[in-house]
Amino acid sequence: MxxxxxxxxxxxxxxxxxxxxxxxxxxxxxxxxxxxFRGLVYPQIWEDPVADMEALDIRPDHHIVTIASGGCNALSYLRANPAKITAVDLNAAHIALNRLKSVAAQQLDSHEDFFRFFGRADHKENLAVYRDRLRPHLDEASRKYWDGRDHFGRRRINGFAKGFYRKGLLGNFIGLVHILGRLGGAKPSLMMAARTREEQIELFERHIGPLFGKKLMRFLCSNPMALFGLGIPPAQYRALAGDRHMADVLCERTRKLACDFPLVDNYFAQQAFGRAYQSAEPGSVPPYLEAASFDWLGERSQKLDIRHQNFIDFLASQDAGSLDRYILLDAQDWMTDQQLNRLWSEIDRTAKPRARVLFRTAAEETLLPGRVTNELLSAWDYDAELSQALTRKDRSAIYGAMHLYRLK
Known part of the structure; x- marks a missing residue:
């Protein structure tokens, strides 16, 4: 093509x-x-794979299908060593990123090289690694993407020499928030000086919380286009805001990100406030980037099937009763009732016994009752208790809730 x-x-x-x-x-x-959304949106996926894996209870014979996004979750699920993971995405940039990570896991010889490329992601040496070790093993479409140039004429692969996690809609959005913070007399990066939970709360109240009361911030938050950088489409904006001002909702979610978990164990907070992973230790990086993961990552990444495809279309191509786990991220927030029913019709058809479906929503309540037909939903049990517990454990903090459904 x-x-x-x-x-x-x-x-x-x-x-x-x-x-x-x-x-x-x-x-x-x-x-x-x-x-x-046609360019790179998420250099790092913004869902917590540790909470996901607790919900999914992945077994060695499972075939998992997930939305790919930045690839951190699909690669991290390999820790449980399932039979197969299919990662699908509508975004060609995300597909190219997932394939680059998979090839690197198989071709690089050490965790040091792998972490320098995808953990630090800001070394000139990465360009030579790409040229000599990775590019020859990429598919044609991924090579064209990384060899190609962005809107400013810069080669996309150069992002890994200059700070990849500052790229894409999400990276640019976080950078803008830091600029607005400084203009408002605060410095979000000072959050990283906290050494205790008490200090985290104190620094948030001093440097982060007041920003959401500023006129400029409230004006920007009231404009759906201003939040495109979080990957929030208009339909999800409405669900996230509800009847409250968006600035108040985002302040509440940011407070959870900043205060509810130790910063040393929350790489989402490290990227949001410090704009970088602080180390390769567990908690400071997605599981696939931990040093202990590199021993199995190369071999198991061969189980990862990465497809530029609509999630529903992929399910429609699969045999009945052939899939075990479904991870939808927050995609259902974008969908019409017709799309939701088509999706769940295919999930019902392809689900094996004891299958599970995991997703997130911008709002706190599950969106399925009243929108997906009772005929389809009656085959599934909603685990409200575990869903609430997982939501409390989700370090990414931006979503209203996680939701887990089990096939009866």
């Missing part, structure tokens, strides 16, 4: 997933988000 044909295909599948209102103000916002 040519690069132009690939771009047209991506545009089509993104529009099909995102556009709910064709001719309205909401429709214009959705089209703007679709345009923004």
């Amino acid at each position: 040519s690069a132009q044909a690939g771009f047209v295909k991506q545009s089509t599948i993104l529009n099909d997933a995102i556009l709910q209102n064709r001719a309205s103000k909401a429709g214009l916002l959705e089209r703007a988000f679709s345009l923004a």
Whole structure:
């Protein structure tokens, strides 16, 4: 497939997933988000794989299907050594990133090299590693992506020499928040000076919380386009805000990120406030980047099937009763009732006995009752107690809740 044909295909599948209102103000916002979402959005996925794995109870014979996003979760699930993981995504940049990580796991000889590339992600030496060790083993589409140039004419692979986690919509958004903080007389990076939970709370109250009361911040938060950098489409913006001001909602979620977990054990907070992983120790990085993981990562990454495809279309291509675990991230927040019912129809059809479905929502309540037919949902049990417990453990903090469904 040519690069132009690939771009047209991506545009089509993104529009099909995102556009709910064709001719309205909401429709214009959705089209703007679709345009923004065609590039790199998440250099790091913003869901906690440790909480995920507790929910999923992955076994060696399981076939898992997940939305790929930045790839941290799919690679981290390999710790449980399932039979197969299929990672699908509508975003070509995310697919290229997942394939780069998978190839690197198989081709690099040491955790030091692997961590320098994907943990530090800011060394010039990474460019030579890409050229000599990784590029020859990439598929054509991924090579074209990383060899290609961004909107400013810079080679995309150069991001790994200059700070990859500061790239993409999410990286740019976090950078903007730091700038706004300084303009407002605060410095979010000072959060990283905290050594105790008490100090975290004190620094948040002094440097972070007041920002959400500033007129400029409240104005920006009231504009759905301003939050595209968090990967929040217009439909999810409405669900996240509810009847509250978005600045108040984000302040509450940021407080959880900053205060509810020790910073040394929360790499989401480290990236948000310090803009880098602090070490390769457990808790400071996604599980796949830990030193102990490198021993098995190369071999097990061969079980990872990465596909540029719509999640529902992938399920439709699978045999009945063939899949064990489904991880939907927050994708259902984007969906119409028709899309939700089509999705759950395929989940019902392809689910093996004792299958599980895990997803997140911007709001606190599960969105399925009243939108997915009782005929489809009646086959599943919602574990409200475990879902609430997992939500409390989710270090990423930005979502309203995690939700776990089990096939009866």
